[in-house]
Amino acid sequence: MSTPTTLSIRRPDDWHAHLRDGALLAACALHTARQFARAIIMPNLVPPVTTVAQAVDYRDRIRRAVPADFGFEPLMTCYLTDGADPAELARGKQEGVWVAAKLYPAHATTNSAHGVTSMDKIAKALEAMEKVGMPLLVHGEATDPEVDIFDREAVFLDKVLAPLLKRHPGLKVVLEHITTRDGVQFVEANTGRLGGTITPHHLSYNRNAIFKGGIRPHFYCLPIAKREEHRLALRRAATSGNPAFFLGTDTAPHTADTKECACGCAGIFNAPVAMQVYAQVFMEEKALDQLEAFASLNGPRFYGLPANEERITLQARPLEAPERIEVPGGDKSIVVFHPDTPVGWSF
Numbered sequence: 001m002s003t004p005t006t007l008s009i010r011r012p013d014d015w016h017a018h019l020r021d022g023a024l025l026a027a028c029a030l031h032t033a034r035q036f037a038r039a040i041i042m043p044n045l046v047p048p049v050t051t052v053a054q055a056v057d058y059r060d061r062i063r064r065a066v067p068a069d070f071g072f073e074p075l076m077t078c079y080l081t082d083g084a085d086p087a088e089l090a091r092g093k094q095e096g097v098w099v100a101a102k103l104y105p106a107h108a109t110t111n112s113a114h115g116v117t118s119m120d121k122i123a124k125a126l127e128a129m130e131k132v133g134m135p136l137l138v139h140g141e142a143t144d145p146e147v148d149i150f151d152r153e154a155v156f157l158d159k160v161l162a163p164l165l166k167r168h169p170g171l172k173v174v175l176e177h178i179t180t181r182d183g184v185q186f187v188e189a190n191t192g193r194l195g196g197t198i199t200p201h202h203l204s205y206n207r208n209a210i211f212k213g214g215i216r217p218h219f220y221c222l223p224i225a226k227r228e229e230h231r232l233a234l235r236r237a238a239t240s241g242n243p244a245f246f247l248g249t250d251t252a253p254h255t256a257d258t259k260e261c262a263c264g265c266a267g268i269f270n271a272p273v274a275m276q277v278y279a280q281v282f283m284e285e286k287a288l289d290q291l292e293a294f295a296s297l298n299g300p301r302f303y304g305l306p307a308n309e310e311r312i313t314l315q316a317r318p319l320e321a322p323e324r325i326e327v328p329g330g331d332k333s334i335v336v337f338h339p340d341t342p343v344g345w346s347f
């Protein structure tokens, strides 16, 4: 079968995005809105988004950062802390503000210091979410510093997520940014109540890329990329047609100075290239016919939302995207993700 010169699919959504705030929001929001109709907005601001009022204000700031004709809809999430209030969760869901709540195990990643120290502390909150049908979005990494960084996802599934699913049988869960075959298998074993998102970068490279020719901070994110066998498992899952797997970019901008330093931040800014990179991966896997399901249908179905009616068209020509974007009001910039391997799609 020859490669098509264009690819038209329903407009996709991003089920996991960090849009930040202030100058970074001004620099980045547009790039997500250009590609996606809706995005699940991560709440790991400083301070985190824990109340309905904070989420409403943040949603307004996001809407102001994107021209209205983009027709972009931010879907807000609540950052769970040990003190998460079940009533606030239920109220925000019923008022149409929260779409989901996010579990960051404390100290697992960027801005997770206020995260959850033990699942016992949020049992009441999770019961409230079960009742109102509010999905739990999970950063699935064990936080015990003794656990090897490359094993943290697998250990979390075994020690934390499996017991949590048993304890809350009515809770829908998204295992976010899966990076391992273990993660894929865990989602497959719980299809129906469990979804799994997959990023463009975890589909594009394995852990060798982080160290190729020296340490490369713009390939560093959490969960960290794993061995090649895991990347291949992710590629099989994303292109399989299994509705449990859907798109979540985990676009996570940090200014270049905070990544290119002695203790650089985790996070990859992929919003300007996301659909182009996904299309490349699906083409390499000879599964372009599955891209629409992964990018535009499976996510809405999981969340009980309608799929978008508009369409986008990708062009089969070499990727055109800037190396970096400038942050307004200063001299800082954000490096844009570019895989080491060629991308033959533009947008």
Ligand code: DOR
Pocket (backbone or CB within 6 Å): 018, 044, 109, 110, 111, 139, 220, 221, 222, 223, 252, 253, 266, 267, 268
């Ligand atoms: O690499 C990451 N960056 N992983 C996360 O979980 C958080 C994110 C961020 O906010 O920068």
Ligand code: ZN
Pocket (backbone or CB within 6 Å): 016, 018, 042, 250, 252
């Ligand atoms: Zn994230």
